[in-house]
Amino acid sequence: MKKAPTSVKFHGTAEQEKQLREMIAGYKGEKSPMMPVLQEAQKIYGYLPVEVQKIIADELGVPLEEIYGIVTFYSQFLLNPKGEVPVSVCLGTACYVKGSGKLMEELENLLGIKNGGITEDMKFSLDATRCIGACGLAPVVMIGEDVYGRLEPNQLKGILEKY
Numbered sequence: 001m002k003k004a005p006t007s008v009k010f011h012g013t014a015e016q017e018k019q020l021r022e023m024i025a026g027y028k029g030e031k032s033p034m035m036p037v038l039q040e041a042q043k044i045y046g047y048l049p050v051e052v053q054k055i056i057a058d059e060l061g062v063p064l065e066e067i068y069g070i071v072t073f074y075s076q077f078l079l080n081p082k083g084e085v086p087v088s089v090c091l092g093t094a095c096y097v098k099g100s101g102k103l104m105e106e107l108e109n110l111l112g113i114k115n116g117g118i119t120e121d122m123k124f125s126l127d128a129t130r131c132i133g134a135c136g137l138a139p140v141v142m143i144g145e146d147v148y149g150r151l152e153p154n155q156l157k158g159i160l161e162k163y
């Protein structure tokens, strides 16, 4: 499922940008700095918005499209910040077979965002996750710290209302 950026405004600080540029400088001359630079950048900002990708593109002298392609391909990279209540749908095999794809669709509808997105009020973010080791409860959704198992799409609205 493709990650989609939302229109949430970027709030990076000058201090974070300084940290980012210094970190990238430390990787200059390395053979393949891209993955470690992206991982470190995500540690600084918590996610990798296009504004941060642009700085990385400039500093490393690579096209922005290349960076965007990597960030959207690997599930470890986040295009959007996490919400106050992060919602993760397990798309591991056991959960997928039991219909977690339908749970993702229903959550996208209910929250009005796509997989990888965050609501405008920053309350909920939605992501897919790999197996979280609760396959016996498949299909599984994590909302905040809570794990919900054996879910049907029609239960999700009532559950979200609790948050």
Ligand code: FES
Binding pocket: 090, 091, 092, 093, 094, 095, 096, 130, 131, 132, 133, 134, 135, 136, 138, 140
């Ligand atoms: S596949 Fe979902 S918890 Fe294991």
